[in-house]
Amino acid sequence: MKKRDHLARIGVFVLVFLANIPSYAEDVRGVTGDTIKIGFIMDQTGPIADTSLPxxxxxxxxxxxxxxxxxxxxxxxxxxVEDDRYSIPMALAAFKKLVYKDKxxxxxxxxxxxxxxxxxxxxEKEKVPGITVGLTEDMVKPYKRYLFIPCATYEDEVKVIFKYIVEELRTKDLRLGFITMNIEYGKVGWEAAVETAESYGLKIxxxxxxxxxxxxxxxxVLGLKKKNANIVILxxxxxxxxxxxxxxxxxxxxGTFIGTYYVTDDTVVRIAGEAARPLIGVHSLASWHEDTPGMVKVREITLKYDPSFKEAMQNKFYTQGWITALITAEGMKKAAHNLTIEGLVDGIESLKNLDTGGITAPISYSKTSHKPGNYCKMYRSDVPNKKMIPTSGWLRPKE
Known part of the structure; x- marks a missing residue:
């Protein structure tokens, strides 16, 4: 009798335990017993394909x-992968396909x-976690439960540039120019530049x-020359x-040209040649050729899968894709047996001082911040070797 009671208790425990394990085939969107489906939306054939393909x-x-x-x-x-051709309507259509059809x-x-x-x-409505390539402060401020960024923001980079200009270059009779694009990315950079210049008592x-x-x-160029600009932020x-x-x-x-995110890349030096000689820049991700442990591993794995990996793909944009996937995978590992939508978000939020081997500065998220840090490095062009090479360790904006 006691044996039957004991077995009955075990049976009840097992049933309760199993009832609390997600039924992946039905309950968790994108997760089955042997597969996890991850969507990806970015231009594959349009105006920014040169950066999005890597x-x-x-x-x-x-x-x-x-x-x-x-x-x-x-x-x-x-x-x-869904191609949005850098178009909002196509991105929305791609999102709906990935969520409602592909799940x-x-x-x-x-x-x-x-x-x-x-x-x-x-x-937010459909509870879809994501890591965006849009590296602006308003992606993460105010806090958004399902949205993360993989590295420092464009605003952080602009702030580090100003810190570098003031503390390192110390240019006499400084006359700052700024060149950008009439898109959201450009507006964000310009606003950060104006605000940061004012904080240093400078004028653009x-x-x-x-x-x-x-x-x-x-x-x-004639406009910048007319104003005698001697440092230009690109x-x-x-x-x-x-x-x-x-x-x-x-x-x-x-003069001195200082590039932000997209400009500070080997691709620019390789194509521009001698025209890139005055170029320095700032970036939050390591370059393909850097000898940090993380980047050595990136090269080894990549060339194992594709021994003839194109030079045009060997850039910081490839690094960005790599680190985005790495963060997602680490979040899924943290979720462990609770690999659900909310479990993935909690898993990424639990990452603390994640060592990427120098691909980025150490990464930390929290339940109040989905930005992993604000560290960047300075680079300069090496025209003969067609590279942007690092000239500093990890730097952060002025407090």
Whole structure:
């Protein structure tokens, strides 16, 4: 009798335990017994494909490697990529497909700054965790339960540039210029520059715009020359930065050019050549060629899968895709047997001082902050070797 009672208690315990384990086939969107589906939205064929294709490759290769190491709790990760052609309507259509048809657990990249701002309402409504490529403060302030960024923001980079100008360059008769684009990304950088200049008691003497598709930047260079700008902050994308640098060289415009996120990349030096010689920059991610433990591992794994990995993909955008996937995977590992939508969010929030081997500064999130830190490094162009090489350790903006 006692034996039967004991067995009955065990049976009840097992039933209660099993009832509290998610039925992945039915209850958790994007998770089955052997697969985890992760969505990805970004331009594949449009105006920023030169930056988004390496990001896509970084995400795919990291998840492939994780899957080959045994996956997450034995589950392989399947990445479903949607092309939004850098368009908000197409990003919204892609989001709906991934959530309602493909039923993914989370979505990465989310198109860009403008796309993410539109998509977040839908992410919150449908409880879709995501890590965006839109690196602006308003992605994470105020706190948004389902949205993360993978590294420091554009605003952080602008602030570090000003700190560098004031504390390191100490240029006499400083006359600051600023060149950007008439898109959300450009507006964010400009606002940060104006605010930070004021905090240092500085003035920006000229602002110029170079937009997608511009054939040259002659008028913009002439505008900067007219105002005698001797340091110019380039808050642009790769294409418009190349247009500016080539026009500056052609017109003999000398000075110091300091690039932010998209400009501080080997791609710019490789294509611009001698026109990139005055270029220095700031970035929160390591370059393909850096010899930190993390980047050595990135190269080893990537070249194992693709021995002829294209030089055009060997850039910081590939690093961005890699670190985005790494953060997602680490969050899923933290969730462990509670790999649900909320479990993934809690898992990423629990990451503290995550050592990436120098791919980024150590990463920390919390239940009140979905920004992993504000550290960046300074770089300068190495034209003969077609690289941007680091010239500092990890720096943070002035408090």
């Amino acid at each position: 990001i896509t490759a970084g995400v795919r290769n990291y998840f492939r490697w994780i899957s080959d190491q045994g996956g997450i709790q034995g589950r392989r990760i399947k990445v479903l 993914v657990l989370a979505i990465l990249a989310l198109g860009g700054t403008g796309q993410t701002k539109v998509l977040y309402h839908h992410m 003497v000229d602002k110029e715009i170079v937009n997608f598709g511009a054939a040259d930047a002659v008028s913009q 808050h642009q994308d790769i294409g418009t930065a190349l247009v500016f640098l080539k026009s500056a060289k052609k017109l003999g415009f000398t």
